[in-house]
Amino acid sequence: MKRRDFLKTSAVAGAALSLNFDGLQAALSSNTVAVEKAPDLVAVMGGEPAAMLDKALEALGGIGKFVKKGQKVVIKPNIGWDRAPEMAGNTNPELVAALVKQCLGAGAQKVTVFDHTCDNWQKCYETSGISDAVKKAGGIMMPGNDEKYYKEVAIPGGITLKNAKIHESLIDADVWINVPVLKNHGGAKLTCAMKNYMGIVWDRRYFHSNDLQQCIADICTWNKKPVLNIVDAYRIMHKNGPQGKSLSDVAQLKTLIASTNIVATDTAALRFFNQVEKLDISAVGHIGKGEALKLGTSNLDKLTIKRIKI
C-alpha cells in the first residue's frame, strides 16, 4: 500500500468513526444531509423580538419541527399585570404576535393565547398590548378569568402537588409553547419558564401555602409539556418584580433564549439575569427541584448551545 493511499483510507475511516449514528439515521430517513445537529439551547442577542425569534427558530430547525399542520396550538405568555410593554411586566407583545404568525405559517389549525392574570384580566390583556397584537396576527385570545375554564388533571409526578385545575385550552391543545418574560420575583425570586406554569392553573393560593418552590417544580411534571420554551429578555425586570414600580426596575437587553429543556432554559436565563442583579441558583429553589424531578439539566456544559449576536 502506498503511503498516499494509506493516508486516504485512514482519513475516510476516521471520518466514518466520528459520524454520529443519530445524525446518519436522520440523514438516511429524511434523505437529506444534516449539516449540523440542532442545538439544545439557542440564545440570540441584539435584535427586535420578531427578528430574534426568527434566528432562534432557524437555529432550532424551524417552527415546523415543533408545530405540525392542522394542530391546535396554545401559546402561554406571561400577561399577569396591568402594565404597558415598556414596564416588562408581561411578555413582549411583538414576540407573541410573531410566534402566532410562525405557528399559523406552519399550518396550525388555530393558535390560542391566554393567561390566568393577577390584575383584572381585561386590563391585563389590553394594557400589555398582547390582545391587540395576537388578534392582528390571527390568533385567538381566550379568557382565563373564571374557574369554569379550568379542568382538574392529575399530576402523578408531583411531590406536593398531586392535582391541579388547568386551563382547558391547554388540555385540548395538540402542542403548546411556553413564552415567559424574565423577571425578578418577590416570592419565587426569579420568574421565567417554570414559574410561568403558574398561569395555567386556577388555584395559585395552594402553591403559595404548600411550598411554592416545590409546587412550581411539581406542576412542570404535568405530562403535556411545552414543545418549546422561549424566554423574552428583550426587556427584563431586574428588581421590584413581578409587578415593578417604575422604569428604573427595567433594563432593555434585547435577548431571547429558547430551548426544549425547561431547567436549562431557566438556568441560562438566571445566569444572564445575574449579570444585572446577583441571585444565587439555590435561592431559586424550583430550578433544583425541577432537576431532581428529571425535568432537565442545570449543567449547561453538557448541552450544545448556540449563541447568536445580531
Add this chain to the structure above:
Amino acid sequence: MKQTSLLKRLRVILAILFFVPIILYFVDLANLLPDSLHGLLHLQIVPAILAGILWIIIAQLLLVLVFGRLYCSVICPAGVLQDIINRIYCIGKKKKNGKRRFRYKKPMNLLRYGLLAITTLLAVFGSIELLLLLDPYSNFGRVAANLFRPLVIWVNNLISDVLMKFDNYTLYHVTIETITTPSLIAGAVVLLLFIGMVAWRGRLFCNTLCPVGSLLGLISRYSLLNINFDKNACIQCGKCEKSCKAEAIDMASMQVDNSRCVDCFNCISSCSKNALHYSINPLFKNKEINKDTVRTANVSSSRRSFLSTGITVASTVPLAAAFAEQVNGQKRHRKRAHGEGNEANWSPVTPPGSISLERFKDTCTGCHLCVVQCPTHILKPAGLEYGFDYLLKPHLSYNSSYCNYECTVCSDVCPNHAIKPLTVEQKITTQVGIAHFIKHRCIVEIDGTDCGACSEHCPTQAVKMVPYKGDLRIPHVEPEICIGCGGCESICPARPARAIIIKANEVHLLAEKPKEEEIKEVVVDEFGF
C-alpha cells in the same frame, strides 16, 4: 292627531330614553357602555340634593313648577319600572278590569308628608337610613343590581358557553360576585313591594312612601301646566278616573289632584270626548272666576293637609332628633368597641374618595351603582355587620380581589358624591387603610417555605420581601406608602385566618408616593453562560 295621544306617546318615548340607558348601565356586565352615562343618574333628585349640585336641583324645581310631576313618569327609573309592572299586570286583562281598573281615593296626606318630614329631619340630623330605604332611585338601583343584573349574567353565561364551542370569546363567563344576602333581600323586598302596590293601587308607592314624590307633590299643586276638565264636554263616563294610576281623578267633582298626578297623560288618551286638557293651571288664569273652585277644592284640602302635616312635623322634630342622636351614639359606641388586633371588629373599608367613614355613612344611599361598576368586584353591600347605619352600603371586601391601583371608577360614577371624584394622581395616594402583617400566621414563618404572594401583588411595594432565615424572605410593611388596596390580603394563602389584613382608616389619609428610583443604564453584552 289628538293632543291627547300625542302627549302620552311623548311621555312614553321620553321615559324610554331615560330608562333604557339607566337599566343597561346597571346590568352592563362587560363594561360596554361609556362611563359618562352616570351623568343621567346625577339628574336624580335625592342624589342631586345629597351631592349638592345646585343647578340640577333648581332645574328640577323649575321643571315641576312648569310641567308638574313629569319627573315621576320620565326621569325616575323607579316610576318607570312601576309603569312597566302595571303594563305587564294588565296584559290579557279586559280593559274594564285591566288597564282601567282604578278609582279615586283620597290622598294620604298625613302619611306622605309625615314620612317626608321625618325622612328630611332624620337626614338633616345626620341619620340617612330612612332616606336610604325610601329613595326611589336607590331602590331601583338595588333591584337592578341585585335581581336584574344576575339574570343578565345568567343569560350571558348560557350564550357564552355556546359561543365558546365555536372559539368565539366575544362573550365570556362571568361569576356573580357582588351580591350579598342582605342586598338580594333588599332588592327582592322592594320589587315585591312595587309589584304588590302597583297591582293593588297603581302609583301608591309614589304617593305615600316616596319622599321625592311627596316633595314634588307639594310643588306640583302650583305648577303652570296641569290636567283640567272641560266641564261642558265631559259626560262623566268615568274612563279617566279608572285609567288614573295615581287615583287622583275625582270624576264626580271633575277635579284632578295635582299633588298626586304624575303626568302620565293616560286620562287624556282614555277620554273619547276630548274633555281633558293639559293646559294652564286655572290658578294662573283668572283668579276671579276660579276663586270658588280653588277655594273649595284645592285650598281647603291643602290647608287641612298643611295644618295636619305641620303638626306632625312639629311633633316629630324631637322624636327625629332623639332617634338620630341615638344612632349617632351607637356609632360612637361601636367605634370604641373596635379592639386592637381583633380584626373581626374592625370598621369597614370605605371606597377611595369617600373621605371618611362618618361622611360616607351620611351621604351614601346604597344604590349599588359603584358595586356593579367596580371592575374588580370588590365593593360588597353590607348587612348589619357594621351596624344599622351601614346597612346596604358598600365596603371594600378583599376576599378574592383588590382595588385596582389606577382605577377611579367608583368615585367617577357615584351620583351622590358619597364617593367624591378623584383624579388618578389623587387615587394612588389615597390611603383607605393600612396593611397589617400578622407574622405568626405567615406561611414563611410557619412552614419555612417561600411565599411572597402579598408583595407580588403590592403596587407600591409597601409590602416588601426582606431577608429572613437562610434564603427565605418575609413580608415587611411600610405603612407610609401603603394605600390599603388589599392586593396583599386578597392573595394571602394563610388559612383559616390571613396573615396580612387591611385595617380601615376611618378618616382617609394621604399616602406617600413610593420613592422614585433613578433610571440606570444597564449594558449587557454577553450571555453570561
